[in-house]
Amino acid sequence: MSVLRKPSVLPGFGLTLGFTLTYLSLIVLLPLAALALKAAGLGWSGFWDAVLTPRVLSAFKVSFGLSLAAAAVNAVFGFIVAWVLVRYRFPGDRIVDALVDLPFALPTAVAGIALSALYAPNGWIGSLLMEWFGLRVAFTPLGIAIALTFIGLPFVVRTVQPILQDLPPEEEEAAAALGATRWQAFRRVVFPALLPALLTGFALSFARGVGEYGSVIFIAGNIPGLSEILPLLIVIKLEQYDYAGAAAVGVLMLMASFVLLLALNLLQAWMRARHAR
Amino acid sequence: MSFRDRLSALRVNRLSIGRLSAMAAGVALAMLTVAPAKAQTTLLNVSYDPTREFYVEFNKAFAKKWQAENGQTVTVKQSHGGSGKQARSVIDGLDADVVTLALAYDIDAIADSGALPKTWQARLPNNSSPYTSTIVFLVRKGNPKQIKDWDDLLKPGVQVITPNPKTSGGARWNYLAAWAYSLEKNGNDEAKAKQFVADLFKNVPVLDSGARGSTVTFTQRQLGDVLLAWENEAFLSLQEFGADKFDIVVPSLSILAEPPVAVVDSVVDRKGTRKAAEAYLNFLYTPEAQEIAAKNFYRPRLPEVAARYADRFPNVKLVTIDGSFGGWRTAQEKHFADGGVFDQIYQKGR
Numbered sequence: 130m131s132v133l134r135k136p137s138v139l140p141g142f143g144l145t146l147g148f149t150l151t152y153l154s155l156i157v158l159l160p161l162a163a164l165a166l167k168a169a170g171l172g173w174s175g176f177w178d179a180v181l182t183p184r185v186l187s188a189f190k191v192s193f194g195l196s197l198a199a200a201a202v203n204a205v206f207g208f209i210v211a212w213v214l215v216r217y218r219f220p221g222d223r224i225v226d227a228l229v230d231l232p233f234a235l236p237t238a239v240a241g242i243a244l245s246a247l248y249a250p251n252g253w254i255g256s257l258l259m260e261w262f263g264l265r266v267a268f269t270p271l272g273i274a275i276a277l278t279f280i281g282l283p284f285v286v287r288t289v290q291p292i293l294q295d296l297p298p299e300e301e302e303a304a305a306a307l308g309a310t311r312w313q314a315f316r317r318v319v320f321p322a323l324l325p326a327l328l329t330g331f332a333l334s335f336a337r338g339v340g341e342y343g344s345v346i347f348i349a350g351n352i353p354g355l356s357e358i359l360p361l362l363i364v365i366k367l368e369q370y371d372y373a374g375a376a377a378v379g380v381l382m383l384m385a386s387f388v389l390l391l392a393l394n395l396l397q398a399w400m401r402a403r404h405a406r
Numbered sequence: 407m408s409f410r411d412r413l414s415a416l417r418v419n420r421l422s423i424g425r426l427s428a429m430a431a432g433v434a435l436a437m438l439t440v441a442p443a444k445a446q447t448t449l450l451n452v453s454y455d456p457t458r459e460f461y462v463e464f465n466k467a468f469a470k471k472w473q474a475e476n477g478q479t480v481t482v483k484q485s486h487g488g489s490g491k492q493a494r495s496v497i498d499g500l501d502a503d504v505v506t507l508a509l510a511y512d513i514d515a516i517a518d519s520g521a522l523p524k525t526w527q528a529r530l531p532n533n534s535s536p537y538t539s540t541i542v543f544l545v546r547k548g549n550p551k552q553i554k555d556w557d558d559l560l561k562p563g564v565q566v567i568t569p570n571p572k573t574s575g576g577a578r579w580n581y582l583a584a585w586a587y588s589l590e591k592n593g594n595d596e597a598k599a600k601q602f603v604a605d606l607f608k609n610v611p612v613l614d615s616g617a618r619g620s621t622v623t624f625t626q627r628q629l630g631d632v633l634l635a636w637e638n639e640a641f642l643s644l645q646e647f648g649a650d651k652f653d654i655v656v657p658s659l660s661i662l663a664e665p666p667v668a669v670v671d672s673v674v675d676r677k678g679t680r681k682a683a684e685a686y687l688n689f690l691y692t693p694e695a696q697e698i699a700a701k702n703f704y705r706p707r708l709p710e711v712a713a714r715y716a717d718r719f720p721n722v723k724l725v726t727i728d729g730s731f732g733g734w735r736t737a738q739e740k741h742f743a744d745g746g747v748f749d750q751i752y753q754k755g756r
Contacts, residue, residue: 246627354753
């Protein structure tokens with residue numbers, strides 16, 4: 130007790146910590162514990178039996194693979210968007226800035242319906258892609274990737290933007306004064322400072338993609354073994370009143386996301402330490 | 407609505423306004439006198455997606471009848487969504503007085519939770535299904551691919567749109583209808599039936615999660631040559647998008663889709679609404695309600711009403727779930743459970 134009770138400059142630590150723990154338990158910990166508990170009803174071997182089927186594994190590949198791909202695309206293009214929004218002034222820049230948040234605000238089902246209307250073989254973009262490249266987008270894994278890219282974009286832009294904004298100009302000026310070219314200054318001064326934020330955005334975009342249901346389901350095609358995502362399998366299991374099986378898939382997703390996010394966090398900490406040196 | 411109906415609606419309105427002010431006065435007087443008898447009942451009908459328009463109309467008729475017979479205002483609230491999802495909500499505690507779902511299997515699941523007896527389906531006439539429907543084909547105007555019967559769906563180059571039987575109650579009817587057709591054609595050869603549905607699903611480019619999703623894929627995204635649909639959904643599509651765009655093709659054999667209804671005992675006993683809830687479901691079997699069902703493209707059970715709509719609902723050979731599949735529980739276990747026939751046809755093909 131005495132270890133915890135170090136006098137603080139600010140009053141109210143005990144009260145706010147108590148509130149924080151209670152609040153987090155109610156909102157985050159309890160539902161996750163309930164999920165784990167439901168899955169625990171299957172037992173260890175039952176859990177793996179429910180999860181290690183070809184169907185779940187292929188959905189696992191689709192969900193995690195395409196989310197990683199979409200997050201990678203977002204890391205590149207989200208970075209460019211953030212760069213342009215911070216470093217240049219142009220007519221309508223405020224509107225573009227506001228547009229970035231649209232995927233946050235739009236109900237995911239609306240996004241899914243809009244995307245599948247656009248990319249369907251008779252849609253505005255889909256018909257052109259079909260005509261020029263013979264490419265089918267909607268109702269294929271490519272359609273899933275597009276939906277995941279759409280919903281993940283703001284995460285990268287909104288994490289990189291403030292860091293880029295607050296970057297002290299002196300560092301770049303010093304680099305220039307020491308004879309660095311623009312490209313060298315970017316590569317060795319600006320980019321390393323932004324990398325942790327970029328990785329955070331990447332991780333957030335990825336995590337969101339793995340759990341995404343509403344916007345994907347309309348554009349995916351949902352063919353078993355080909356374009357089925359993990360959340361759809363959960364819905365399928367619920368539709369059979371297999372609550373434990375659904376929870377098992379949920380726990381699997383949770384575990385995989387946790388491992389990946391942990392790895393990214395470690396990478397980030399390592400990078401921050403290196404940059405600080 | 408005729409002038410006369412409107413007049414009586416007005417009168418009902420004025421009546422309820424009068425009732426409202428009477429109730430306000432009642433509240434004011436409640437301190438002095440005993441509170442007036444409860445003059446209002448609310449029922450919640452938890453249903454599936456395409457019944458919305460039907461129940462809006464039906465609820466009005468029921469409220470009128472209840473008012474006339476009991477002098478009590480009854481308000482029926484409606485909840486719509488996927489049939490399985492609705493059943494899960496009721497199991498998880500949604501206060502449904504009555505459920506009107508797409509499959510007996512979904513009400514069975516509610517019964518398994520103890521909310522109503524497992525013999526619920528015998529409590530009302532006709533397997534507790536006051537109206538029926540069947541599975542038909544919706545094709546593009548003029549039927550360019552010449553789709554007449556189930557065999558035509560297997561032809562190379564024909565794209566079939568149907569929702570996923572794993573997530574959609576309606577899609578399970580589609581699948582079982584195809585299965586029943588093949589059994590009938592090949593002298594009950596199960597292996598051939600399995601091959602038949604496997605070939606059929608090879609022609610399915612998109613498996614939407616629900617019936618409405620598939621309708622949108624076919625009508626708005628212009629994908630596919632034929633949509634497997636509930637008859638009432640097919641008629642609604644014609645009504646919505648114009649009969650100049652699509653044709654309805656009735657196959658030689660289909661399945662009798664029986665969307666069942668039931669009172670949820672645990673809820674009505676707690677809320678004290680049993681009488682109204684039972685009257686509500688019984689009213690579904692009256693000529694007036696059967697007429698409303700037929701107008702909303704459901705096949706009426708009453709022969710005299712069915713006769714009036716004979717040109718809308720052509721005679722077709724219909725198999726039943728109990729007769730051909732041994733009931734929903736058996737059908738579900740064999741075809742749609744994990745590792746069932748539907749899962750097998752997708753594992754074999756790839």
